[in-house]
Amino acid sequence: MPFTAPPLFPGDLFEGAARLAASAEGRLSAVSEAPARAAVLDALWEEAAALGWPAVMVPEAQEGAGGTLEDLVAILDGAGRAALPLPLAAACGVVPAMLPAEAGGVVLPFVASGEWRVAPAFAELMRDPRSPAAAAATEGGVLRLSGSVIGMEAPPGATHTLLHAPVDGASGLILLPLDEGGPGLRRFERLDGRPSLDVLLDGVTLPGTALLARGEAVARAAASARALGTLLVMVEAVAAMGALVGQTIEYLSTRVQFGETLSRFQVLRHGTVDLYTRHEAARALVVSLVTAAAETSVAELDARTLHLAKLHVGRAAREVAEGAIQLHGGMGLTDELPASRLTKRLLCVEFDYGDGAVHAALAA
Amino acid sequence: MDAAGTDYAAFRAEVREFCLTRCPADIRALVARGGKLGRDAWSRWQRILFDHGWGAPNWPREYGGTGWDLRQRHIFDETLAESDCPPQYHHGLRHLGPVLIEYGTEEQKRRFLPGILDGSVWWCQGYSEPGAGSDLASLKTRAVREGDKYVVDGQKTWTSHAQEADMMYTLVRTSQEAKKQQGITLLLIPLDSPGISIRPIRTIDNWQHVNEVFLDGVRVPAENRVGEEGQGWSYGKFLLHHERLAGANVAPLLRQLARTRRLIEEGATEGEEGRRRALEHRLLLAEAEITGVRALGHAALEATLRREPLGNTAAVIKLTSANLMQRLDEIALDATGHRLVSRFRPVDGNAPPEGMEWLQNYLYGRVRTIYGGSDEVQKNLLARTLFGH
Incomplete structure (x- = not known):
């Protein structure tokens, strides 16, 4: 592929997640009815659990892996590049973050073992x-x-x-x-x-x-869990945007109309560059937030900065989705390309953990 | 009233009265909530119009047309939209009918026009192919003459309504040697012919409306060929010319504006004033832009009535209104998305959340800048007229 965004945090976690997401792609496109899809998703969750993902953010004291934010981000980055349709950020990141220290022991060992979902x-x-x-x-x-x-x-x-x-x-x-x-x-x-x-x-x-x-401790943990959810949604968005830019380039480089590959038409090249610039800015923003949160904690991130970031990435995700559909022409509207899974994922970003109106009100 | 004595205000009132009293309530409700129209709703409505003598306003009177002038036809289309009636826009009526009237044999007119008029025979259009979308002239589906039959092999795609149609008017290649645009022939193919298989294309909006149609040794009687062999391309162009003013009807845009405004007003709840104010502001900006495209539409109509050439106006209207419609869709998405995207497809047979059509229409609406000449193709054509090359 001519353009591939480098992994945010390279390593086994990223690779494993990218592999599972890629395999999910084929398994899900082979089924269309809801019960069959549900069975595939269930199997995928079991594989994710077998890879230990639900335990990554659970402290060792509660039988988890005691991993870092970077570990979870690496997983979401890998999975997000094929829009693996599992709620990994929510179940593996947000759940542990919601629990004040004293309440963790009741829940987290069962989350880490995979017994509870x-x-x-x-x-x-x-x-x-x-x-x-x-x-x-x-x-x-x-x-x-x-x-x-x-x-x-x-x-x-x-x-x-x-x-x-x-x-x-x-x-x-x-x-x-x-x-x-x-x-x-x-x-x-x-x-x-x-x-x-x-x-x-x-x-x-x-x-x-x-x-x-x-009481207060619950409210504080909930606020911090929402902040983490917001940050992780943006991580997934950047992963999907980057992959979609790559797939758009590949599509335009293959498809021939009027005797030429579409990649030779200036308007389509510029359209692709627009998506790319949206991705680059969003990625830089998300990297800066993840780095800041890793150094201190998500709870200590400046709230206004996070709200503005979500406003930015929510819009960018939608623009990249809409732009990619347009550049794919009719194919962009089908459910039959890997790119469609990415566009649909990107259209959700605006609405996850508060839409633009919610974050604008909080940032104002 | 004009010089010919037509009282347009009275005509508008007559159409409106008809729409409100004769269009079935379930169909109007479906249109009002932005639901997907299928053959059932379309053909019931067509039958009602036909019984009233309004089956084909765009056809000449001797074939069942209404004899209305262009302004009346425009008022008719506008009033249908304002009254939440389905637009009278079926493939047979708007596309194939005029071609048959112009180029068909008497026998073909007798066979095919009545079923189009009363809505009993349903048509779809077999033009696009996997390798021939914007570049339609590259189509590859082959038809070879064998005695009194054509044998057709190939594949069509984006075929709207194929799953519920009886007939497909189809562009096929009958000669490999000629220049791309030549060697294309228009055939009328019954969809129950042996060798045809139809596969639905899943689309992101979760509605089934387009299909792939595979043709494998399909034998089509030669009397189903329209006009001359090898001249199909010019019949397609005839249609483009015929339908250029259809886009000048901005009533659907105004209707969508009103619906979206109501959605935002009704959806407003306590603690959500910020969201509502922001959406209302965007809606106002869209409305302001609609006033411009509306003026263009009126100007185009007046120019056509004076028999002046339309020039670029139709393309400008198509570009502008497609983008405005998408902006309205997006405002509606921002009004409803927080309760809809997370509940897109019901799994246990439970009902979809109320208003899911807003999200489906947003998704489907992305096609407006792609089909019927993508924005990019339209802009190339406009640029050519501006620069002269």
């Missing part, structure tokens, strides 16, 4: 604006839940949700099992093919022990 949920983000958000109240030793969580990305066959929601008006962290007799679930595929769930909470009660923690 936990989806993170933020009541304040994952809500239908026209119906009540998720909330809970304590009542005589039990927890009464209400409202709903919508569009929560979830590992295939998710066993639990780790829900950040107001409990009696204060920040609470609730461990909600998703088994039979639990909350009502509606299953979806996101636009990028990742599994997602609506979780209907009205009438659900849980034992008091399901409330893992409450």
Whole structure:
């Protein structure tokens, strides 16, 4: 390929993730019906778990690998280049970050072993604006839940949700099992093919022990987990943008119309350069944020800088997606090219962990 | 009222009354929410129009046309859009019909026109091929004459509605020797002919509307050839000329503007004022630009009525309105995406979230700057007229 963005952090983690994502490409394009796709995704998650990814960010004290932010970024970079439709950032990064230190032991060993597949949920983000958000109240030793969580990305066959929601008006962290007799679930595929769930909470009660923690420490961890989610979405975006630029160049270099390869038409060359410049700026921005977060912590990143970055990368991702579709012509609209998986992934970036309106309000 | 005595205001009121009372409620609801129209809705509506004598406003009167002047036809198209009725734009009616009327034999007109008029026979267009998109003249599907039949082998792609059509009007190559544009012939091929297989193309919007059509030794009676062998390209060009003013109807753009404004007003909830204000501002800018393309559309219509040449106007309108429609789609995406992208395809047979058509239309709408002459091709053509080479 004439253009390949270098890995953000080269090494075995990057290579392994890129390999799994590439193999997923063929396995997923061979099936179209939802149940068959679900089975492939389930198998992919098991492979990801076998590679130890859910354990990467879990501290050693909780039977994890105690890895670094760079380790997780390397995985997301590799997987993102083929838009592997698994919620890796959410399940492997955000879940550990949501848990205040004292609450980690209840959940993380099971996450690290792969026994539990936990989806993170933020009541304040994952809500239908026209119906009540998720909330809970304590009542005589039990927890009464209400409202709903919508569009929560979830590992295939998710066993639990780790829900950040107001409990009696204060920040609470609730461990909600998703088994039979639990909350009502509606299953979806996101636009990028990742599994997602609506979780209907009205009438659900849980034992008091399901409330893992409450108060300031929970709010701080949730804010930091959202910041991490925002950063990781941008990492995935940069990986997808770079791969899409490469695939666009390859397509234009192969396709012949009017007796010439399309790569000889100046307007198409310039269009490709526009995508490339969007990628370069977004990549530099994300590298600077990851480096800063690795030196201190995600929680210490300047909040406004992060909001502006998400505004930037959300727009850039969409522009690269739209531009790549245009440059691929009709083929860009089919679901039958690897590039389509990347464009659909990139169109989700704007909406993950708060859309432009949310981040603009926070940055203003 | 004009010199010929046509009362256009009364005509507009008559069409509007007809649309509001005669177009079935389910069809109007489908159009209003931006849903995907299929053969069922289109052909029911066509039948209703036909029964009223309005089956083919763009055809000459002796073949079932309405005898309306250009301004009336424009008012008709505009009013349909304003009333959430499906546009009267089917392949048979707008594309093949005029070609048959111009170049078909009497026998072909008798066989094919009535089914187009009453909506009972459904047509699709077999033009594009894997190697021939913008460069249509490169098409390779071959037809070889054997006695009173043509034997057709090849592959068509981007064939809209092939999955629900009865017939495909198809450009095929009948001579390898001639210059690219020559040696192309127009054949009318029944889709139930042995040797045809149709494969749906999955598209990013999750709607099925385009297909690949494979032709393997398909035997087509020679009487299904339109016009002369080798002259198919000029019939295609005839169509381009015929349809140039269709893009001057900006009513769909205005309709989409109104729908998007309502979406933003209705979707506004507490704590979301910032989002709403930003979207309303973008919508206002789009509306301001629409006033320009609307003026262009009116000017084009008046020029045509005065029998003046259209020049570049049709291409300018197509470019501008395609991009404006995409901007409206994008505003709607930003109004709804946070609750839709994460729930795109229901898995357990549960219903899709309300309003998913906004996201599907955004995705599908990317095609507006690609099909019917991509933006890049349109700009090349315009540049050629400006620079003179």
